[in-house]
Structures are given as structure tokens and as C-alpha cells.
Amino acid sequence: MTLSGQLYDTLGATYTVTRRTEPRIAAAIWTALGDARTVLNVGAGTGSYEPPDRDVLAVEPSALMRSQRHPDAAPCLGAAAENLPFEDKSFDAAMAVCTVHHWRDPIAGLRELRRVARRVVVFLFDTSEADRFWLTRDYLPEFSALRSCQILASPAELAGAVGARIEPVLIPWDCADGFYEAYWRRPEAYLDERVRRGISVWDAVGPDAEQRAVHTLRADLEAGRWTERNRELIDLDAAELGARLLIAN
């Protein structure tokens, strides 16, 4: 098991409270899967984004995440992206959603997806411009700092490793999947402990940074400072926050 698999064996306990399929992101992923009939979902977690109308097999290293899959969800094996237990070109497509940044070796993992599938579809966030999101810029600079200490491949490097093209995906204002960027127009959500526990960033920055960020955000919301600073967001229905689809045919 990878370190990240172990991470989700503790972090993942309340995952399904706030993390679920966002239909507009799912539509983009399913379109990118094209006419694939057999689909491998890698880093599958509790099963979000698995297409209901195709033959899906999932792999997920964390036993806690696997245990929360719906009884009707696709079958799921305990395995990590870097070492997939499948023959070359066993699947029409492989997909990976909100998971690559947790992999021990993202490039090796993506090459494995490419090896076992004819098409690869990855949904991830480009965090190289983390300051474009007010939460990082104004409340949690530790996330930027953390990122610059880690050796994270850029989406362009990841795409290059598997010959993928990159497409931007906008995040709707009422995004149903509670990832870090999901509540960009609903700032009060970040004051909710249940929301934060579904987002690994908060655990990565540690409790001191988390408490300070939450305290400052609450004070700014109460004083109207958040609204003053982020007026341009109020009328937006969807935002560019670095979400990307990598698609290799």
C-alpha cells in the first residue's frame, strides 16, 4: 500500500458526507471517454464519477475508501496506480479523478494507465497559480508554500508523459462535489468542519493554519470584508480555478 492509500485510511472516514459526483464535471469526463465500453477507474475512492452505462472496474488502495462504496457500485480491487495488475491494453479507457496529486509517482502512474488502456482521461487541478483562488491567496498561503516544497509535476508535464491534450473545466458555483475549490462562491461553507474534513488540503497544512484561516474568514464574512474583496464573483455562474481534463486517445 502507498503512503497516500494509508492517508485515506484515516482521512477517508467521512468522505461521502461532502464528496459526490458533480453532474457537469461528470458530463465532461464521460464525453472524454468517447465510445469506450470497458473503463478502469483508478484511485476510485467511493465511486464518484463512475459512468453508469459502461462496464467499469475500479482500483483503490485504501480499504476504508473501498468499504464505503455503494453495494451496487462497480467491483473494486485494492491496487495503486503505479503498479496496475492488468495486461497491456485490457481496457478501452482508464480514468482518474481528483487523485493524481496523491500518487507517490504520478508520471509512473499515468504511464501505467496508458499501458493498460487505449484512452486515458484524468481530472485534476493545476495548482501552480494557487493564488488565483481567494481561499489560498487571502487565508491559506500555507497551501502555496506547501506546494512549492513538493516536487509536483505540472499538468503540461503529466500530459506530456502520456501524449494527452489539456482542456480547462469550469467549476460551477453550486458544485456538488466538495473539493477544495468547490465553494468558491459559498465562502461560509469553509467554516463547516464537515466540509473541511472532506478536503485533504486542511490536513496537509495542519491544525494551526486551519484554525487561523477559519477564524480570519469568519471575521471577514461578519464584517463584510470578504464580499467587498470578492464582488466580481457574486454574479459568476462558473469559475476558472485550474481544473483540467487530460485526454490521451
Ligand SMILES: C[S@@+](CC[C@H](N)C(=O)[O-])C[C@H]1O[C@@H](n2cnc3c(N)ncnc32)[C@H](O)[C@@H]1O
Ligand atoms: C480525493 S480521493 C478521490 C477519489 C475519487 N476518484 C473521487 O473522485 O471521489 C483520492 C483517492 O486517491 C487514492 N490514492 C492515493 N494514492 C493512490 C495511488 N498511488 N494510486 C491510486 N489511488 C491512490 C486515495 O486512497 C483516495 O481514495
